[in-house]
Amino acid sequence: xxxxxxxxxxxxxxxxxxxxxxxLNADKILEKKIRKINLLEGKIMxxxxxxxxxxxxxxxxxxxxxxxxxVITLVGEEAISIKKGESFxxxxxxxxxxxxxxVIRHPYEGAAKLAAEIAExxxxxxxxxxxxxxxxxxxDLYTVRKLKGGIDDLVYGVLGDLKYARTANSFLLALAKFRxxxxxxxxxxxxxxxxxTKDYLTRHNINFEELRDVKDVIGELDILYVTRIQKERFPDxxxxxxVKGSYKLTMSILENAKPTLKILHPLPxxxxxxxxxxxxxxxxxxxxxxxxxxxxxxxxxLIFGKEIA
Amino acid sequence: xxxxxxxxxxxxEGTVIDHIPAGLALTVMQILGIKGKEENVIAMVMNVESEKxxxxxxxxxxxxxxxxxxxxxxxxxxxxxxxxxxxxxxxxKKFRVSIxxxxxxxxxxxxxxxxxxxxxxxxxxKVISRNPLKLQCEYCGTYVNREEVIQQLVK
Ligand SMILES: [Zn+2]
Numbered sequence: 321x322x323x324x325x326x327x328x329x330x331x332x333x334x335x336x337x338x339x340x341x342x343x344l345n346a347d348k349i350l351e352k353k354i355r356k357i358n359l360l361e362g363k364i365m366x367x368x369x370x371x372x373x374x375x376x377x378x379x380x381x382x383x384x385x386x387x388x389x390x391v392i393t394l395v396g397e398e399a400i401s402i403k404k405g406e407s408f409x410x411x412x413x414x415x416x417x418x419x420x421x422x423v424i425r426h427p428y429e430g431a432a433k434l435a436a437e438i439a440e441x442x443x444x445x446x447x448x449x450x451x452x453x454x455x456x457x458x459x460d461l462y463t464v465r466k467l468k469g470g471i472d473d474l475v476y477g478v479l480g481d482l483k484y485a486r487t488a489n490s491f492l493l494a495l496a497k498f499r500x501x502x503x504x505x506x507x508x509x510x511x512x513x514x515x516x517t518k519d520y521l522t523r524h525n526i527n528f529e530e531l532r533d534v535k536d537v538i539g540e541l542d543i544l545y546v547t548r549i550q551k552e553r554f555p556d557x558x559x560x561x562x563v564k565g566s567y568k569l570t571m572s573i574l575e576n577a578k579p580t581l582k583i584l585h586p587l588p589x590x591x592x593x594x595x596x597x598x599x600x601x602x603x604x605x606x607x608x609x610x611x612x613x614x615x616x617x618x619x620x621x622l623i624f625g626k627e628i629a
Numbered sequence: 630x631x632x633x634x635x636x637x638x639x640x641x642e643g644t645v646i647d648h649i650p651a652g653l654a655l656t657v658m659q660i661l662g663i664k665g666k667e668e669n670v671i672a673m674v675m676n677v678e679s680e681k682x683x684x685x686x687x688x689x690x691x692x693x694x695x696x697x698x699x700x701x702x703x704x705x706x707x708x709x710x711x712x713x714x715x716x717x718x719x720x721x722k723k724f725r726v727s728i729x730x731x732x733x734x735x736x737x738x739x740x741x742x743x744x745x746x747x748x749x750x751x752x753x754x755k756v757i758s759r760n761p762l763k764l765q766c767e768y769c770g771t772y773v774n775r776e777e778v779i780q781q782l783v784k
Contacts, residue, residue: 407749409748409750428742428744429742429769429770430745430769433744434744514770516770
């Protein structure tokens with residue numbers, strides 16, 4: 321029972337068989353097309369978003385409601401006023417008193433871990449600064465497994481801001497638990513994967529290579545995971561102007577891609593993937609987004625120790 | 630204690646920190662907060678021959694016994710150091726410093742957006758490697774190396 325009453329703080333706490341258990345559960349939820357089931361009746365989820373997020377929060381809340389549970393929410397102005405004054409620790413104590421599970425998104429790294437040290441209820445990290453976004457990684461790998469029949473033996477490209485994007489970071493940490501044939505880490509020099517993540521890949525004997533231009537490897541890729549490059553990350557705006565073209569995915573870049581290539585993106589996307597790709601077989605990000613609710617339903621079910629019949 | 634360390638006057642009560650890597654005695658003094666304005670006798674010997682280290686520094690501090698937290702600080706900066714506790718001119722206890730598996734509270738996390746920088750909590754670091762020294766923040770995962778540790782401790 322690896323998920324029972326567990327905090328979900330980082331994807332590194334879970335191994336392949338945990339992923340598999342979660343994925344089988346998500347399969348069941350999709351097969352049965354569950355709209356509403358009273359598994360979590362009487363349970364309350366507190367969703368506390370100290371940083372704006374629409375998708376993550378709504379999909380957690382939808383998941384909880386489809387399972388028959390209730391939701392209380394702390395977002396926007398309320399959360400921001402707490403951000404300024406009251407201690408985060410006191411806020412977590414309050415949420416813990418009012419609910420049975422807490423989902424936290426916070427701009428500071430380690431916030432969810434700290435919350436988990438304080439709260440008695442399980443805490444789910446809904447994204448902490450640039451560090452972790454474990455439930456997104458579960459969804460991402462579930463998508464790969466659905467589209468490709470498995471996660472091992474594929475060639476992955478992860479493109480964009482690999483230094484600050486927590487989604488890319490969690491995706492890489494999750495892949496380290498599997499046997500990808502190779503991972504290409506494609507980013508400008510100043511947005512390379514952080515050393516702690518690189519060490520983690522090395523410790524898990526992952527074959528990876530860093531490069532600047534996706535065109536150099538596009539023909540080899542089975543999965544391309546895209547994140548956005550933000551202008552603000554560049555100390556020199558000229559440098560951004562110089563490199564941005566390499567991080568905008570266009571149909572002409574995809575000319576040399578395998579026909580079976582699938583492109584993932586945690587969404588929301590702005591202009592890092594050109595719109596005409598949306599309608600091609602390559603685009604898997606809308607499918608990926610649709611798995612957000614069932615995977616989170618599967619996770620909540622397991623944390624509360626319930627069984628989908 | 631080796632002969633060369635006896636070049637300096639023996640102390641009655643206090644601590645002798647031996648086998649400090651050459652050139653680091655001043656840093657060790659700084660991290661222990663010794664300014665030299667205190668009343669007690671402080672002797673520093675730098676760059677003496679050492680079988681183990683080639684060259685080493687020695688620091689003698691009269692009337693001071695190091696607290697465990699201070700010993701940990703010395704270990705982070707001078708991992709080869711040995712500590713001799715002196716009572717009535719004799720060494721009553723001698724031990725080599727060691728870096729614990731976890732560092733609590735001695736340094737703060739260098740990542741400005743780490744939750745430990747915002748909330749009143751004790752920073753905690755896992756020791757990933759002792760030589761070269763590499764710590765990892767248990768909250769935000771940031772690595773901290775020896776230079777950064779020294780920079781913070783001498784402040
Ligand atoms: Zn930190």
